Amino acid sequence: MNICENIAAVQKTIQRTALACGRQPQEVKLVAVSKKQEMEKIKQACACGLHIFGENYLQEARNKICACPVEIRWHFIGHLQSNKAGAAVKLFDLIQTVDRAKVANRIQHHAERIGKQQNILVQVNVGREQQKSGVVPEDTEELLKTLQDMENIRVLGLMTIPPWTEDPEKRRPFFQQLKELADSLAQKKLFFDSQQVEISMGMSGDYTIAIEEGATMVRVGTALFGARS
Numbered sequence: 001m002n003i004c005e006n007i008a009a010v011q012k013t014i015q016r017t018a019l020a021c022g023r024q025p026q027e028v029k030l031v032a033v034s035k036k037q038e039m040e041k042i043k044q045a046c047a048c049g050l051h052i053f054g055e056n057y058l059q060e061a062r063n064k065i066c067a068c069p070v071e072i073r074w075h076f077i078g079h080l081q082s083n084k085a086g087a088a089v090k091l092f093d094l095i096q097t098v099d100r101a102k103v104a105n106r107i108q109h110h111a112e113r114i115g116k117q118q119n120i121l122v123q124v125n126v127g128r129e130q131q132k133s134g135v136v137p138e139d140t141e142e143l144l145k146t147l148q149d150m151e152n153i154r155v156l157g158l159m160t161i162p163p164w165t166e167d168p169e170k171r172r173p174f175f176q177q178l179k180e181l182a183d184s185l186a187q188k189k190l191f192f193d194s195q196q197v198e199i200s201m202g203m204s205g206d207y208t209i210a211i212e213e214g215a216t217m218v219r220v221g222t223a224l225f226g227a228r229s
């Protein structure tokens with residue numbers, strides 16, 4: 001498998017999909033999901049021009065981040081426990097999975113201590129699945145209002161993982177819901193920059209659908225790196 005070819009193919013698909021629905025390709029950022037992938041593949045991907053990587057597990061991420069070129073931007077996309085917030089603040093440029101005030105409080109505390117403005121996304125559980133993280137749509141506004149008072153936190157937008165469906169097309173309504181929610185919260189000026197709200201949705205199996213529905217970040221693993229170990 002040639003990672004550079006995979007990257008080129010995904011980037012081309014992003015470009016084509018964006019243009020076909022009247023969007024600018026550069027509005028869509030590609031986050032390479034490198035969890036459970038070998039360092040060698042990450043380095044190759046980096047050499048082929050990728051510069052944003054997503055990781056789910058802190059320990060694994062710490063080792064990789066230390067061994068990688070400093071130009072790489074790292075996003076945390078896994079479930080974050082409050083007691084790990086300090087490590088996440090040190091390591092990540094963007095924490096995509098904030099879903100409750102408690103974890104945000106810990107992020108604020110640690111960011112303040114090291115004088116950092118921590119960029120985050122709020123994870124929304126659009127499918128209302130019991131087993132999934134994320135704030136339910138109707139509680140998102142209240143959470144954003146709470147986050148507005150935290151001086152070292154910048155809420156750049158929303159993120160979601162829709163319910164798994166056999167047919168990816170069936171996930172489209174969940175992407176639409178996240179986009180509508182983001183638009184309505186932007187009208188209320190609840191984001192750091194409500195003119196430019198980040199919407200993180202879409203993975204290997206459904207990123208074209210997510211782009212059609214307004215994604216500004218797609219998180220793609222398997223389509224770039226192959227199956228995980």
Ligand SMILES: *Cc1c(COP(=O)(O)O)cnc(C)c1O
Pocket residue numbers: 033035056077078161202203204205219220221222223
């Ligand atoms: C693993 C993961 C991805 C990437 O999934 P692929 O199907 O390999 O593209 C995207 N987002 C999150 C939150 C993940 O955990």
